[in-house]
Amino acid sequence: MSGPTTTQRLLAEGLGTALLLATVVGSGIMGESLSGGNVAIALLANSVATGAMLVVLIIVFGPLSGAHFNPAVSGVMFARGELSWAGFGAYVAAQVVGGILGVWLAHAMFGLPILEISAKVRTGPSQWFAEAVATFGLVITILGTIRSRPEAVPFTVGLYITGAYWFTASTSFANPAVTLARSFTDTFAGIAPSGVVAFVLAQAIGCVGAAAIASVLFRPATKAMASPVAERVLEQV
Numbered sequence: 001m002s003g004p005t006t007t008q009r010l011l012a013e014g015l016g017t018a019l020l021l022a023t024v025v026g027s028g029i030m031g032e033s034l035s036g037g038n039v040a041i042a043l044l045a046n047s048v049a050t051g052a053m054l055v056v057l058i059i060v061f062g063p064l065s066g067a068h069f070n071p072a073v074s075g076v077m078f079a080r081g082e083l084s085w086a087g088f089g090a091y092v093a094a095q096v097v098g099g100i101l102g103v104w105l106a107h108a109m110f111g112l113p114i115l116e117i118s119a120k121v122r123t124g125p126s127q128w129f130a131e132a133v134a135t136f137g138l139v140i141t142i143l144g145t146i147r148s149r150p151e152a153v154p155f156t157v158g159l160y161i162t163g164a165y166w167f168t169a170s171t172s173f174a175n176p177a178v179t180l181a182r183s184f185t186d187t188f189a190g191i192a193p194s195g196v197v198a199f200v201l202a203q204a205i206g207c208v209g210a211a212a213i214a215s216v217l218f219r220p221a222t223k224a225m226a227s228p229v230a231e232r233v234l235e236q237v
Contacts, residue, residue, distance in 0.1 A: 021102025051162030
């Protein structure tokens with residue numbers, strides 16, 4: 001049985017990213033409208049909806065495209081030899097277009113103007129550092145789970161993003177396509193265009209750092225690396 005076609009893979013990346021952004025923006029709108037001004041409740045709704053949807057999307061589209069939905073993840077897979085230059089470029093294009101379409105989908109569902117530019121300022125060293133940390137953690141989560149329990153990737157990614165909404169100052173965009181798309185919504189999830197480049201650069205730094213650490217941390221063990229004591233302990237387990 002042959003694998004997915006290029007069309008199927010790109011459609012999966014575009015549609016998956018669109019549904020992810022529709023969830024991020026739509027749940028932000030819904031959470032803010034129902035929270036009575038309580039930002040913590042709005043963020044809780046936003047984070048839980050996004051994490052849950054990621055689990056679903058990765059399970060559905062993973063067998064087709066790998067369910068990256070993120071240029072940072074696609075970049076790591078390119079570095080691992082799992083995507084060609086052309087494939088990487090096509091994935092990123094599908095993710096960016098899909099993300100913007102997802103924002104417009106959320107606007108249409110909630111009766112907002114389709115075309116908006118965000119005025120929500122997200123900037124400063126702490127938020128840039130938070131984006132580097134968020135992306136670092138996401139990439140380490142993906143690579144570590146692929147190595148040990150690949151079937152658990154949907155759940156570890158969904159749980160990581162849900163948690164990272166809360167422990168990072170930036171609420172964990174951790175995704176260049178998502179960052180760009182969110183500049184097209186002046187809602188709870190938005191980011192002003194002036195903040196996009198710095199966020200993306202921070203995400204790239206976090207991604208490269210994670211890939212470098214993972215190449216050491218998750219390097220396959222060899223017999224020469226195992227000590228006699230460790231071997232005896234393993235034999236007794």
